[in-house]
Amino acid sequence: MTSSAHVTTDTLATPDGSLYYELRGSGPLLAIVGSPMHTAPFAPLADLLAADHTVLTMDPRGQYGSVLNDPESDSTVPLRADDLARLIQRVDAGPATVLGSSGGAVTALALVEAYPQLLRTVVAHEPPLAQLLDDREQQLALQEETVATFAAGDTLGAVRKFMANAGFVMPEEVFLQAFGRERSPQEAAGERYFYLHELRGTVTWQPDLDVLRATPVNLIIGIGETSAGQLCDRASRALAAALKLEPVMFPGGHGGFMEDAAKFAARLREVVG
Template identity: 60%
Template sequence: MTSTAPVTSGTLAVPDGTLYYEVRGSGPLIALVGAPMDSGPFTPLADLLASDYTVLSSDPRGHGKSVLNNTDEDSTPELRADDLARILTHIGKGPAIVLGSSGGAITGLALAIARPDLVSTLIAHEPPLRELLDNRVELRAQTQEVIDVYNTGDALGAIRKFFAMTGLFMPEEVLQQMFGGERDPHAVESDDFFYRHELHTTSGWEPSLDALRATPTTILIGIGDESADKFCDHTSRALGRELDIEPTLFPGGHGGFMEQPDAFAKRLREVLES
């Protein structure tokens, strides 16, 4: 059932900028976390969950409506975890269930290490932890190639290389619409921040596995059932092996919560109630 609960939006000042967040629904708190993705693509899932959860979504630093005073500073998982901790503390309804997607899953892992008191359960959905893979040296070089292509001004070429590296897919006509020709200045700013200050620090993050094993936070690792043999399938399973956690399958691919929000919400409820 989709909630018709009103959405309350707000901003929170942090030492180096301002963070934007949205809250809807009532019940136990669940935070939907992306990086670099902002809160917008989570909206269908958030509306579905708001019938029985208080749902928090937010724009990560440097993206959407979250503004940094210094856009030359790198966005690290630790900084984003601190941002999320500040928002959760500000809302005051925790501890939260955290569903982190992609880079947001890495944010969630960093939060489970730094502030486990704020996150009761973490569902880390397809965290792109390349340093856990045997071919990490090759992947570092490929990541740098993506950034180098972007720095030539070829945003379309960069996203093609990024998708080739990760196994993600988007129809060419959609790629052309989103990354070719005249683009929205805010989208360009977001891309600049991602490629120059976030891609390496996120995919190259090396978590303390001992700290993750010791955290009182319950950690689940999610993988899309259409992600088999892709980059984030490999990284998620590698993390599962390190933590002795059997991954949990969710509908769809890397962005299953966008592709199939109804099925994803149903599966998420099943996982949380089991």
């Protein structure tokens, strides 16, 4: 199923800035959210899902088109959940199904806790919830080391540490091609904001397991088929076990929606109905 739906772009004013978002298609509302991932990498998946959904994508606060009045303010998980709630209410086509990827999955879980009335189904795909791991102290220390490396001016070193901590492996030439090139001003600003103001708040967030267990929202914990042993795989399995849920497998790895958007979209449709 494909879509050539027109993309509508807009911004929404918030108390501390503005949010950039995109809408595609028509039908039941499906929001896709990342952190720090912005709208562009989700576009192929959103285009496919727009064949039978109103698809909402957004730039997270402080990233790309979502501008903060104070660019040095931190991106906390509750603030990102508030942002997404505002956009869901703005679109006014709910209750919504939400696919949250990585840090966006953490945002989606916080949305379940704070705004269940806005939601039908939430798919939390590989949230990096380090607090749920047995080796949480080591993991959090590694994240602090990554932030400190970036703050000291070693951008490539920080990226290497982040990738290693997450368990992502790629050939050196591919790594340098992706991260060793010169960044655009927008990319550099987004990267800086992530390491200095977004990463720490995401990985240290502690879900309220009692609230999540009792939620009326259809909550699904998604894991990539090729993510075995990675930090987000372990955290997702720990969360699913704590909630007494069976994790749902999706094609590909942590970024499976970028590896094969068509397969990922088909699996998402199977899962959410």
